[in-house]
């Protein structure tokens with residue numbers, strides 16, 4: 382039987398860079414002690430106070446169908462949070478609750494892309510981006526950023542690739558690069574979106590993890606609230622990856638259509654999860670800081686380790702829970718380096734190439750293990766790279 386191209390072409394650009402990840406998982410299952418620095422999963426679990434709120438809500442009977450757009454409480458909480466942070470008037474009518482940020486990214490693209498329209502995204506990219514755009518029926522077009530620009534996008538390069546495009550997807554703080562886009566960069570992007578009449582889909586799931594600089598939501602910039610769809614999530618800010626609770630914030634008219642889409646796809650998010658999310662978001666800044674601070678500390682430790690050697694380069698790690706390391710001095714690709722590192726030292730990292738061609742010759746290291754093991758793994762990576770670089774020099 383024939384399957385739709387939409388589903389069979391979802392990930393047509395391969396995903397070979399994930400081999401090392403699957404190999405590491407296999408090794409762990411086979412009983413090897415692997416230091417796992419691949420995916421963005423915290424090394425702590427959801428806070429017990431959040432679980433208590435979830436449990437209480439479920440026991441009080443919030444286990445039936447929840448309101449499709451989300452509970453009033455959670456929508457109001459998110460609206461108030463975004464309004465306080467950005468100054469943009471926001472009500473529950475601007476908010477749709479989704480099963481995680483990923484479902485929000487998909488819904489946002491369905492909302493603005495017709496089949497065959499071009500959806501732009503930036504390379505390096507979060508692994509699901511091209512498939513998400515294709516899944517919405519659009520043509521996914523990547524625009525390169527460069528290590529030399531610290532992976533900050535350039536509006537003129539986006540502009541020169543924007544013919545036929547209806548949307549641009551950006552992510553700040555960025556996974557995988559750790560870049561936080563500055564005001565000037567975002568103003569350039571906003572101007573381009575206004576000039577080109579593009580929707581801006583702004584993935585802000587790491588907005589509580591900023592180590593250097595400040596998170597600016599492009600929705601705050603002039604003329605942008607009417608063309609920006611912000612995607613957010615409880616996953617990273619509150620270590621609730623498994624709870625699958627995210628949102629899209631945008632113009633009322635778009636949200637009304639997205640509620641209709643949700644009615645015909647997800648039919649909402651469990652009420653007890655939403656109550657737990659409302660509790661967590663209203664628990665105050667301390668809880669968020671408790672989740673962000675281990676990464677802040679490890680990032681500082683990493684900067685120290687990386688500053689004490691000169692083989693491995695660190696892309697300025699301004700935010701999110703990853704480090705993007707430049708290993709080009711070793712002469713290996715990110716994929717070769719990651720595979721050799723796994724074989725020789727049982728340390729699993731992601732090859733830069735898994736996130737697009739712009740991150741070739743890099744590896745992404747998730748800061749998701751305890752400080753001591755993290756520092757030891759980073760030091761091993763640096764020594765391993767230095768040995769490779771020496772061999773490379775000797776061979777030339």
Ligand SMILES: Cc1ncc(COP(=O)(O)O)c(C=O)c1O
Pocket residue numbers: 421480481482483484507552555556584586613614615616622626627
């Ligand atoms: C950049 C980015 N966007 C979106 C997501 C999806 O997050 P979730 O669906 O768990 O909210 C992730 C998850 O790692 C991510 O890194």
